[in-house]
Amino acid sequence: MRSYRPDLTPPWKRPAAVPEVPAESGLVVEEASTGFCGAVVRSEAGAVTLEDRFGKHRVFPMRPRGFLLEGKPVTLVRAASGGTGGRGGTGGRGGTGGRARTASGSVAVPGARARVARAGRIYVEGRHDAELVEKVWGDDLRIEGVVVEYLEGVDDLPAVVAGFAPAADARLGVLVDHLVPGSKEARIAQSVTDPHVLVVGHPYIDVxxxxxxxxxxxPAWPSVPRGQDWKTGVCRSLGWPSNTGAAWRHILSRVHGYRDLEPALLGRVEELIDFVTA
Incomplete structure (x- = not known):
């Protein structure tokens, strides 16, 4: 005998249940009705404050199915710490305010030994990408046994994927710069259809x-005219020496943790770690 709710809604027409996720500080979500994407900076009774990549804050009610986490509907609930603890996700991320944290916001595991490297990998475009990921997520990656390698560009990505030979126990995650509609990078990413490969990206010209x-x-990253080398143009506009290697060392020295990075990058790296370790 089929079971119905008091409103006579049959089971096959009921909305699918979605997970409840604590609104921990730094969790990157998208508000479903507006498309506003940002990191949680505060959660209160019935409301959550998000910060987008431009530093803009917006407050949203925590309605059922009101947010998307990595593209999937979730219901945000108030974090036990009021949104001031760590983030949800891989590597021990969770609401345990007061405990030591890694640079990525995960719960630190004192004395933890690095796991033997998995067959799966995360590929990024270049050395700077790899160094930034290592600085912020290095502790998490070692505990999870995930190795990050760089490609020196994505032009040969389909051949690289074929040579890697992804499988269910050897997943491949790829982080691409400037992955926006109509770009060369987007066309290359769309050509990779292996189910054991996840290609994601951020909208920035360079990491x-x-x-x-x-x-x-x-105040902001300068706009560099098309046709000019972007990094050289940035150094010139900001009055930095025209040594891009030295400029990068300066930039990296000012990154102390996930709060120094834009949510559009944070969410993508977390997504790749989850995919490779699933």
Whole structure:
């Protein structure tokens, strides 16, 4: 005998249940009705404050199914710490305010030994991307046994994927710069269809731009005319020496943790770690 709710809604027409996720500080979500994407900075009774990549804050009610986490509907609930603890996700991230944290916001595990490397990998475009990921997520990656390698560009990504030979126990995650509609990078990413490969990206021309300007003491990243080398143009506009290697060392030195990075990068790296370790 089929069971109905008091309103006579049959089971096959009821909305699918979605997980409840604590609104921990730094959790990157998208508000379903407006598309506003940002990191949680505060949660209160019935409301959550998000900060987008431009530093804009917006407050939203925590309605059922009101947010998307990595593209999937969730219901946000107030974090036990009021949104001031760590984030949800892989590597021991959770609401345990007061405990030591890694640079990524995960719960630190004192004395934890690095896990033997998995067959799966995360590929990023270049050395700077790899160094930034290592600085913020290095502790998490070692505990999870995930190795990060860099490609020196994505032009040969389909061949790289074929050579890696992904499988269910050897997943491949790829982080791409400037992954926006109509770009060369987007066309290359769309050509990779292996179910054991996840290609995600951020909208920035270079990973430098994923570091918040406020962390560097600048008002904004400068606009560089098309046809000019972006990094060289940035150094020129900011009055930095025209040594891009030295400029990157300065930028990286100002990154102390996930709060120094834009949510558009944070969410993508977390997504890749989850995919490779699933």
């Amino acid at each position: 430098w731009e994923a570091v918040k300007p406020s962390s560097l003491g600048i």
